[in-house]
Amino acid sequence: MVDLSVQLKALRLKNPVMTASGTFGYGEEYLDFMDLSRIGGIIVKGTTIRSREGNDYPRMAETASGMLNAVGLQNKGVDYFVKNIYPRICDFDTNVLVNVSGSTVEDYVQAAEIIQELDKIPGIELNVSCPNVKAGGMAFGVSAKALCQVVKEVRAVYKKHLMLKLSPNVTDITELAKTAEDQGADSLSLINTLLGMSIDAEKQRPKLSTITGGLSGPCVKPVALRMVWQTYKAVKIPVVGMGGISNTADAIEFMLAGASAIQVGTANFIDPAVSVTIAEGIEDYCQRHGLKSAQELTGALKID
Amino acid sequence: MSSIANKQVLDFILYEKEEWPNSALMKFKTTESLPEILPGQFVQVKVEDSPQTYLRRPLSVNYIDRENSCLWLLVQKVGPGTRKLAALALNSKVNMILPLGNFFSLPEPKKESGLQNIVLIGGGIGTAPLLLLGKSLHELGYLPHFLLGGRSAADILQVEQFRVYGKVFITTQDGTLGEQGLVTEHSILKEMQPDRIYCCGPKPMMQAVASLAKKRNCWCEVSLENLMACGFGACLCCVEKTDKGHVCTCTEGPVFNINQLLW
Numbered sequence: 165m166v167d168l169s170v171q172l173k174a175l176r177l178k179n180p181v182m183t184a185s186g187t188f189g190y191g192e193e194y195l196d197f198m199d200l201s202r203i204g205g206i207i208v209k210g211t212t213i214r215s216r217e218g219n220d221y222p223r224m225a226e227t228a229s230g231m232l233n234a235v236g237l238q239n240k241g242v243d244y245f246v247k248n249i250y251p252r253i254c255d256f257d258t259n260v261l262v263n264v265s266g267s268t269v270e271d272y273v274q275a276a277e278i279i280q281e282l283d284k285i286p287g288i289e290l291n292v293s294c295p296n297v298k299a300g301g302m303a304f305g306v307s308a309k310a311l312c313q314v315v316k317e318v319r320a321v322y323k324k325h326l327m328l329k330l331s332p333n334v335t336d337i338t339e340l341a342k343t344a345e346d347q348g349a350d351s352l353s354l355i356n357t358l359l360g361m362s363i364d365a366e367k368q369r370p371k372l373s374t375i376t377g378g379l380s381g382p383c384v385k386p387v388a389l390r391m392v393w394q395t396y397k398a399v400k401i402p403v404v405g406m407g408g409i410s411n412t413a414d415a416i417e418f419m420l421a422g423a424s425a426i427q428v429g430t431a432n433f434i435d436p437a438v439s440v441t442i443a444e445g446i447e448d449y450c451q452r453h454g455l456k457s458a459q460e461l462t463g464a465l466k467i468d
Numbered sequence: 469m470s471s472i473a474n475k476q477v478l479d480f481i482l483y484e485k486e487e488w489p490n491s492a493l494m495k496f497k498t499t500e501s502l503p504e505i506l507p508g509q510f511v512q513v514k515v516e517d518s519p520q521t522y523l524r525r526p527l528s529v530n531y532i533d534r535e536n537s538c539l540w541l542l543v544q545k546v547g548p549g550t551r552k553l554a555a556l557a558l559n560s561k562v563n564m565i566l567p568l569g570n571f572f573s574l575p576e577p578k579k580e581s582g583l584q585n586i587v588l589i590g591g592g593i594g595t596a597p598l599l600l601l602g603k604s605l606h607e608l609g610y611l612p613h614f615l616l617g618g619r620s621a622a623d624i625l626q627v628e629q630f631r632v633y634g635k636v637f638i639t640t641q642d643g644t645l646g647e648q649g650l651v652t653e654h655s656i657l658k659e660m661q662p663d664r665i666y667c668c669g670p671k672p673m674m675q676a677v678a679s680l681a682k683k684r685n686c687w688c689e690v691s692l693e694n695l696m697a698c699g700f701g702a703c704l705c706c707v708e709k710t711d712k713g714h715v716c717t718c719t720e721g722p723v724f725n726i727n728q729l730l731w
């Protein structure tokens with residue numbers, strides 16, 4: 165028997181597979197396809213203090229082995245989440261984390277305080293890296309000074325698991341990773357989408373209403389893997405890797421590069437049960453390689 | 469007949485294909501039992517082994533035969549995904565997620581509703597979901613009018629199949645088949661007052677039909693074809709602005725009553 169469970173500080177996942185925010189709705193969208201209790205956790209849609217209509221259509225453009233999105237954090241706000249969505253999803257037999265975003269430090273702090281009251285939500289993922297909103301969002305994730313402030317103030321009020329999601333749209337991701345660690349983040353997740361752009365040559369127009377958007381899918385995997393590796397070497401807190409993971413081998417690669425757990429994002433759209441397939445695949449991999457525990461994979465990359 | 473079946477991921481085999489220069493009618497079979505599929509619902513088809521078509525392609529269900537687990541798709545070749553699908557060899561395996569989306573609202577059986585003139589307007593490949601809708605209306609005792617429009621005769625497909633369920637009227641912009649002009653200009657719309665209009669086609673055409681329906685105070689549903697990533701409500705990419713704000717066309721649509729839309 166392989167022990168698939170992994171520990172992110174005090175947060176225990178039954179296996180290393182989670183699903184990425186914005187690609188998994190509130191989990192309910194996937195109930196026809198899979199058993200949520202078979203994965204380690206889900207991160208629900210980006211939630212903000214007030215409701216947001218998101219960006220105008222078109223919000224999506226397909227690219228080679230991936231896609232650009234410009235959803236812009238459409239959601240009904242944290243109060244709506246608490247009243248209407250939480251009661252429907254609180255009994256899911258897996259860890260449900262809420263992805264929190266904001267335009268000001270106060271937005272983040274207030275949302276975190278409200279979500280802290282929800283018994284069945286063991287943690288939040290702070291999204292300081294959304295490339296699709298004008299104010300805030302990514303602004304907090306690309307400057308160490310702004311990041312320092314937001315993590316510090318949320319940490320001061322939020323006692324449960326605090327995962328910080330890093331932006332890849334920076335020169336040196338380790339600088340931000342270390343800042344977040346110093347301010348008390350419990351874990352780091354990466355990467356969010358890469359800022360990109362797509363043009364319709366015939367129409368001579370951008371394909372997205374926002375002109376630029378966030379790139380995800382298999383095309384970002386090498387960049388994501390490199391950043392997970394760099395971050396793993398720079399910090400002591402657990403790293404949660406994502407970016408283009410579509411199958412078991414991808415997930416294993418991220419763990420070898422230093423991830424304690426992984427998130428599956430865009431791949432859920434193509435194969436809605438792929439997260440379960442990956443969880444099963446990791447078990448099989450461990451058996452084949454004689455590992456007793458999935459945790460042994462973290463950072464096990466051989467480089468001599 | 470109005471609850472939506474659970475969504476499934478199913479493999480199909482292509483058993484028959486009819487191909488035209490710009491489109492193909494693809495008939496699939498599955499060894500599993502086919503869930504109930506209502507007119508207007510769609511499937512998300514996987515196009516294998518092509519980095520250019522990473523995402524699935526949404527296609528309307530053209531026709532189903534549940535007893536024999538058969539499902540038809542009518543595909544217009546517009547880009548790499550639809551071209552690759554249309555070029556598939558017989559006996560190829562194709563993976564689909566289904567059934568997706570809402571469906572056209574069906575009236576009470578004709579005996580009870582008293583509705584006379586039901587018009588189904590399709591533009592180009594937008595005729596695809598109207599065949600299954602016509603079949604359902606026929607089963608409810610109606611003889612729907614199918615008004616099919618295209619640029620030229622080559623765009624008008626499945627006329628014989630439509631005739632099984634109702635009367636067919638045609639417009640082409642170049643006049644190679646039926647009346648010359650746009651669907652909204654067809655004489656049948658001048659001669660009668662439709663009780664209901666169902667419409668699917670390019671957006672400018674649906675907007676023209678919607679404004680005609682509004683002018684004549686006629687109930688009208690349209691089926692939108694917004695760009696989609698997931699097709700089942702998880703990504704929020706497919707939104708349309710409605711009287712309730714941004715809603716997903718893959719779960720609350722693709723079918724909308726024109727009163728819900730801000731056109």
Ligand SMILES: Cc1cc2nc3c(=O)[nH]c(=O)nc-3n(C[C@H](O)[C@H](O)[C@H](O)COP(=O)(O)OP(=O)(O)OC[C@H]3O[C@@H](n4cnc5c(N)ncnc54)[C@H](O)[C@@H]3O)c2cc1C
Pocket residue numbers: 510521525526527528529542543544545546547548549550551593596597692693694695696722
């Ligand atoms: C609910 C729904 C039902 C549909 N039903 C059918 C159907 O029954 N038969 C059929 O042939 N097509 C249908 N479509 C459209 C079909 O999904 C697209 O044509 C297809 O995804 C294009 O893929 P591609 O790789 O061939 O082309 P791409 O390279 O993706 O696109 C080629 C060109 O087509 C345009 N295009 C792509 N997707 C759409 C779209 N959804 N609507 C309008 N233009 C688009 C692109 O902007 C581009 O100019 C439907 C779409 C939706 C959302």
Ligand SMILES: Cc1cc2nc3c(=O)[nH]c(=O)nc-3n(C[C@H](O)[C@H](O)[C@H](O)COP(=O)(O)O)c2cc1C
Pocket residue numbers: 184185186187209210211233235237263291294329355356357379380381382384406407408409427428429430431703704705
């Ligand atoms: C449609 C879409 C919406 C997203 N929304 C969010 C979001 O609300 N918050 C967030 O932190 N990340 C969001 N992301 C980013 C993903 O969680 C993930 O970081 C990214 O897509 C990379 O992983 P992938 O390549 O496996 O998709 C979104 C991604 C997509 C494709």
Ligand code: FES
Pocket residue numbers: 695696697698699700701702703704705706707716717718719
């Ligand atoms: S296509 Fe993903 S929500 Fe509609």
